Amino acid sequence: MTRVLVIDDEPQIVRALVINLKARTYEVDAAHDGATALRLAAARHPDVVVLDLGLPDMDGVEVIRGLRGWTRVPILVLSARHSSDEKVEALDAGADDYVTKPFGMDELLARLRAAVRRAEPTGGDEDAVTVETEAFTVDLAAKKVNRDGKDVRLTPTEWHLLEVLVRNTGRLVGQKQLLQEVWGPSYGTETNYLRVYMAQLRRKLEADPSHPKHFITEPGMGYRFEK
Amino acid sequence: MTRVLVIDDEPQIVRALVINLKARTYEVDAAHDGATALRLAAARHPDVVVLDLGLPDMDGVEVIRGLRGWTRVPILVLSARHSSDEKVEALDAGADDYVTKPFGMDELLARLRAAVRRAEPTGGDEDAVTVETEAFTVDLAAKKVNRDGKDVRLTPTEWHLLEVLVRNTGRLVGQKQLLQEVWGPSYGTETNYLRVYMAQLRRKLEADPSHPKHFITEPGMGYRFEK
DNA sequence: CCGTCGCGTCAGGGTTGCGTCAAAGACTGT
DNA sequence: ACAGTCTTTGACGCAACCCTGACGCGACGG
Numbered sequence: 413m414t415r416v417l418v419i420d421d422e423p424q425i426v427r428a429l430v431i432n433l434k435a436r437t438y439e440v441d442a443a444h445d446g447a448t449a450l451r452l453a454a455a456r457h458p459d460v461v462v463l464d465l466g467l468p469d470m471d472g473v474e475v476i477r478g479l480r481g482w483t484r485v486p487i488l489v490l491s492a493r494h495s496s497d498e499k500v501e502a503l504d505a506g507a508d509d510y511v512t513k514p515f516g517m518d519e520l521l522a523r524l525r526a527a528v529r530r531a532e533p534t535g536g537d538e539d540a541v542t543v544e545t546e547a548f549t550v551d552l553a554a555k556k557v558n559r560d561g562k563d564v565r566l567t568p569t570e571w572h573l574l575e576v577l578v579r580n581t582g583r584l585v586g587q588k589q590l591l592q593e594v595w596g597p598s599y600g601t602e603t604n605y606l607r608v609y610m611a612q613l614r615r616k617l618e619a620d621p622s623h624p625k626h627f628i629t630e631p632g633m634g635y636r637f638e639k
Numbered sequence: 640m641t642r643v644l645v646i647d648d649e650p651q652i653v654r655a656l657v658i659n660l661k662a663r664t665y666e667v668d669a670a671h672d673g674a675t676a677l678r679l680a681a682a683r684h685p686d687v688v689v690l691d692l693g694l695p696d697m698d699g700v701e702v703i704r705g706l707r708g709w710t711r712v713p714i715l716v717l718s719a720r721h722s723s724d725e726k727v728e729a730l731d732a733g734a735d736d737y738v739t740k741p742f743g744m745d746e747l748l749a750r751l752r753a754a755v756r757r758a759e760p761t762g763g764d765e766d767a768v769t770v771e772t773e774a775f776t777v778d779l780a781a782k783k784v785n786r787d788g789k790d791v792r793l794t795p796t797e798w799h800l801l802e803v804l805v806r807n808t809g810r811l812v813g814q815k816q817l818l819q820e821v822w823g824p825s826y827g828t829e830t831n832y833l834r835v836y837m838a839q840l841r842r843k844l845e846a847d848p849s850h851p852k853h854f855i856t857e858p859g860m861g862y863r864f865e866k
Numbered sequence: 867c868c869g870t871c872g873c874g875t876c877a878g879g880g881t882t883g884c885g886t887c888a889a890a891g892a893c894t895g896t
Numbered sequence: 897a898c899a900g901t902c903t904t905t906g907a908c909g910c911a912a913c914c915c916t917g918a919c920g921c922g923a924c925g926g
Contacts, residue, residue, distance in 0.1 A: 496743040503749040516723040522730040555811035568859035794902055
């Protein structure tokens with residue numbers, strides 16, 4: 413889940429933001445002053461920061477610098493000041509975006525999404541795209557399958573089939589669905605294709621292809637991939 | 640030097656932007672319609688795009704989608720429309736920032752700096768700028784390839800292709816993706832280009848070009864660079 | 867007990883995709 | 897205008913892949 417840190421000293425604004433963000437399943441922390449904000453940021457490592465420049469204890473630009481000293485988390489600045497100088501100063505200090513009050517909630521959320529989307533690849537890749545079993549490892553991003561330390565060569569159709577199954581690990585995938593996802597929407601009854609290619613996958617990946625542990629047949633229904 | 644692509648059909652705005660950007664030592668390309676913009680983006684690979692939504696030939700959002708299909712270059716949208724819906728649509732389509740006209744040049748430049756700064760780590764990863772294999776060394780920053788102590792001469796297309804592959808070391812890169820990143824978004828089926836240029840790269844870099852160890856073909860899918 | 871249905875296995879043949887070479891076209895700088 | 901380089905395009909041989917049909921097996925139900 414995406415974690416947002418909201419920093420503003422006006423309770424109404426904080427309340428409005430928190431309600432809207434939580435409704436969209438963001439996880440939200442809030443701070444009313446700069447010192448708390450910096451402490452919270454360090455403790456909670458938010459994925460994005462929404463910062464009001466007008467804080468009681470310190471200059472908003474100082475908060476930006478304080479954050480930028482150790483993190484590249486996206487910072488979205490809120491401010492009542494429309495002056496161009498203020499914007500330039502905040503942006504050059506390291507802010508990612510600058511929204512003037514009063515702002516539309518839709519726009520703010522869109523800018524927030526843009527900021528988070530940008531930061532995504534840096535923060536969260538590589539971990540969730542590989543699936544491991546005791547016999548082999550599948551890397552969805554690299555399109556690689558490793559078995560006993562060696563890469564296994566798969567043909568496009570084999571890979572496609574494997575991909576659909578792995579993306580539904582533990583779930584049953586109907587034969588019609590498999591056929592349509594791999595061979596195209598006009599296929600749905602050619603179950604012999606499935607039999608041939610499942611056999612090839614098992615031969616390449618299962619320790620004992622005739623007694624599969626991971627590519628399981630559900631007779632009359634479809635197939636299931638288990639770790 | 641930072642390369643900027645300016646897309647706007649109003650000559651005055653383009654002129655103002657070009658003058659201001661060049662004064663700050665940016666390299667500037669300009670397009671006055673969407674089709675030209677997409678072609679220029681593919682040919683010149685700008686570091687940031689400034690896009691006016693009101694174009695004569697196509698919807699600005701379509702331009703965003705056309706770019707996002709193959710690149711993550713920062714897109715800064717200009718628009719006369721203040722409507723919240725327009726902003727949300729553009730941002731969710733993949734824009735990075737949205738500035739309404741009339742805009743202050745200082746602010747625009749500051750937002751441009753912010754966008755470029757953010758994108759830097761993707762381009763300038765300190766640790767991955769040189770990739771070594773037992774046969775040759777690729778220096779992404781210096782755009783140089785060294786083999787047996789001597790620099791290898793590569794044509795622009797050869798280099799571009801090598802660059803995309805090396806940036807995805809170990810990962811499979813689909814032929815469509817390769818074509819679009821190297822030749823531009825309107826390419827995607829001309830796989831013969833790939834065959835010709837892969838052959839040239841292998842001839843120049845592989846110890847045994849007919850049995851490549853680093854530039855590996857995945858039939859029907861794409862190519863993979865391995866150390 | 868036997869017929870049917872669904873699944874696994876195997877091997878052959880048509881088709882596709884890849885590597886290679888060569889030549890024509892486009893571009894650049896002199 | 898010319899020469900050199902780079903890009904595009906076409907043709908061909910070869911290997912790999914995908915489809916197809918045939919057969920055997922086990923499960924289930926009549």
